[in-house]
Amino acid sequence: MSIKQEHQKAKSTLGRFWQSVYEFLETIFRPVEWIGHHVILLPFRKFLESLDPLSYKLEGTLIKRILQVSLYPIFMTLTFVIGFKLVEDGFTVRSFLGTIVMFIIFGFIFAPLERLIPFSRKWLGDKDTPTDIMLFFGGKFWGDYINAPIRLATIAIVVQEISPEIGQGWWPSYLPGFVQVLILLSVKDFFRYWYHRWMHENEFMWRWHAIHHSSERLYWFNGTRSHPLEGLVSSLLWGIPLAFVQAPVAIVFVTGLLGRTIGRFQHTNMDVKLGPFDYIFSTPKNHRYHHSKNIEEGNSNYGGDVIFWDILFGTFYLPKDKEPSDDIGIGGMPNYPQTFIGLMLAPFTYNSIKKEALKLELKESERNEANEMPDADEKKSAHHLAYYNK
Ligand SMILES: [Zn+2]
Ligand SMILES: [Zn+2]
Numbered sequence: 001m002s003i004k005q006e007h008q009k010a011k012s013t014l015g016r017f018w019q020s021v022y023e024f025l026e027t028i029f030r031p032v033e034w035i036g037h038h039v040i041l042l043p044f045r046k047f048l049e050s051l052d053p054l055s056y057k058l059e060g061t062l063i064k065r066i067l068q069v070s071l072y073p074i075f076m077t078l079t080f081v082i083g084f085k086l087v088e089d090g091f092t093v094r095s096f097l098g099t100i101v102m103f104i105i106f107g108f109i110f111a112p113l114e115r116l117i118p119f120s121r122k123w124l125g126d127k128d129t130p131t132d133i134m135l136f137f138g139g140k141f142w143g144d145y146i147n148a149p150i151r152l153a154t155i156a157i158v159v160q161e162i163s164p165e166i167g168q169g170w171w172p173s174y175l176p177g178f179v180q181v182l183i184l185l186s187v188k189d190f191f192r193y194w195y196h197r198w199m200h201e202n203e204f205m206w207r208w209h210a211i212h213h214s215s216e217r218l219y220w221f222n223g224t225r226s227h228p229l230e231g232l233v234s235s236l237l238w239g240i241p242l243a244f245v246q247a248p249v250a251i252v253f254v255t256g257l258l259g260r261t262i263g264r265f266q267h268t269n270m271d272v273k274l275g276p277f278d279y280i281f282s283t284p285k286n287h288r289y290h291h292s293k294n295i296e297e298g299n300s301n302y303g304g305d306v307i308f309w310d311i312l313f314g315t316f317y318l319p320k321d322k323e324p325s326d327d328i329g330i331g332g333m334p335n336y337p338q339t340f341i342g343l344m345l346a347p348f349t350y351n352s353i354k355k356e357a358l359k360l361e362l363k364e365s366e367r368n369e370a371n372e373m374p375d376a377d378e379k380k381s382a383h384h385l386a387y388y389n390k
Helices: 003-011 016-040 042-049 052-058 062-088 096-116 129-161 163-167 177-201 203-213 228-245 249-266 275-279 284-290 308-313 340-370 377-381 384-388
Strands: none
Touching: 016 042, 016 129, 016 340, 042 096, 052 096, 062 096, 062 177, 062 249, 062 275, 096 129, 096 249, 129 228, 129 340, 177 203, 177 228, 177 249, 177 308, 203 228, 203 340, 203 384, 249 284, 340 384
16 A cells, blocks of 8 residues: 555544544645635746746855845834834724735745745745635634634733732833834743744643644745634733733734744745844754754754744754754654645544554555665654654
């Protein structure tokens, strides 16, 4: 039996209940993903493919080098300039429509640039994009209509009960705006760092976060790939500290925008060269290691916006003598779902995915023994499945 057939069989090991839920929802959503891939994305794919000859021509040129070093500082500076200009014009609230417009603008700029100067040509496909779009909208609705009211209610209680006495006067409003933004970004990311680390080091938490690591490639949009329930806890976790620091609403707004820019770069397939920024922010280079199939590389670089908490707490990983691999994902679980419904249900079906992955691994090593191939013991000891199976 081929590995693929074995993966198909993996689904049948689900309990009868999950099996029928799975199949029912898959019949509805599979066609949506199919149409997304084969119809909706087709014109974009054709346009992006037409850039390939130019991309090959750019190899080794000065223009490429300039793009590689300048894009990041340009985008970061533009975010500050546009952010503070919007604040001046009275925009301080991020709306649903505003977020979508921002992602469309990012897409029109990032997708062609990724095609022109890719880190990995293997990552240029778009098979997973419809799934990511569905996850984005699902997560957005859940975030705005379920997470946000819960977070606001919690923050309101905290502010009402404790914060007025404690929080007053803490925030350094006298500092320049961009410094305040960087301070808020770092405070927020301190809490995010520990939550993210907990999700990697604890298997129950990992079953929610694994969805984010299920991507087999990195590109500008898939930073949004995550399970909505992961967001519920995380938004509470940093919502409460934010209620205490009481930063001005304009600073919160610009910090949110900067986080969006950092997030698009963090997952981009653009081969940017960032030098010192790799030691300050969560950048594509250090985040690629975070998505490694090898757990010793993957359980590192937890920072969402900044990276210096990793440096401080000993989880920073950026060797000088090598480049991150483009073979990424969840190590040891080749049967991890890749469809919208599969991913939504994955935290609940995690045990059977894991059970099947163990069986597949056993078969693989039997096959290797039969062919007298050296078993990949070293590789096995360092992947996700082995880590959570200790
Ligand atoms: Zn992670
Ligand atoms: Zn990521």
